[in-house]
Amino acid sequence: MDVPTLLDAPQDCRQVSEVLNRVGDKWTMQVVVALRDQPRRFNDLKRQVGGISQQMLTRTLKTLERDGMVERTVCPTTPPQVEYALTAFGRSLSVPVRELARWARANLATIHDNRRRYDSKR
């Protein structure tokens, strides 16, 4: 049941923390998921991810592009069209994240319950 070759060394923990910290911001995974099935343009993406501002969408996409997770394609027409697509690398990340998604769906309610119980105790 244990996987002793993983997470044993301290640097492993730091690597995991770094990746979690990277993809654990408010919008990154929602944008990645919105791009999962097909490439999308900026405002299309903005509609797909409800509640995000252009500012944050721009920042999130730029960071994803910098990390090689998203490819940005510009068609120099008027008005300009910019398409964003997940790269293979970006797609590979969504595999382990999907496992975490399964856990999140199953256990998020428990977390909220635990918090309410803890908070009501004092």
Place this chain on the structure above:
Amino acid sequence: MDVPTLLDAPQDCRQVSEVLNRVGDKWTMQVVVALRDQPRRFNDLKRQVGGISQQMLTRTLKTLERDGMVERTVCPTTPPQVEYALTAFGRSLSVPVRELARWARANLATIHDNRRRYDSKR
């Protein structure tokens, strides 16, 4: 290859983002991993997780306890002894996280490479 029942609905994305946001801070997973094999006391834990301040360790442990991931046991001796242990719930989280750890180990270098290439281009 697709798992269409997961990550399709927008609320799924938000749940994943919420969990990632929760465990994606700087210290949470490092503390969880440090507690994986056996319970530990405060300063023991502080040594195990290198570089963390008492302040942040206290905060991280309290949040983990609130979420039901860690159990806190006080032995009222002098000096006081407080032991922290992962709960079964906390342990269950480490399963999907271990998958992410695998990905992190395999791909973190690629991320750093992508960033250097992106930054050198402009």
Place this chain on the structure above:
DNA sequence: CGGGATCCAGTAGGATACTG
């Protein structure tokens, strides 16, 4: 349409000193 440039509030993270 797809951003860039500013400004601003809130939170995360850290250093240090003190306490039961």
Place this chain on the structure above:
DNA sequence: CAGTATCCTACTGGATCCCG
């Protein structure tokens, strides 16, 4: 030993206006 209290800085996220 195991925290609490305080203070400070940096970054995240958001709103708004402007521009090619």
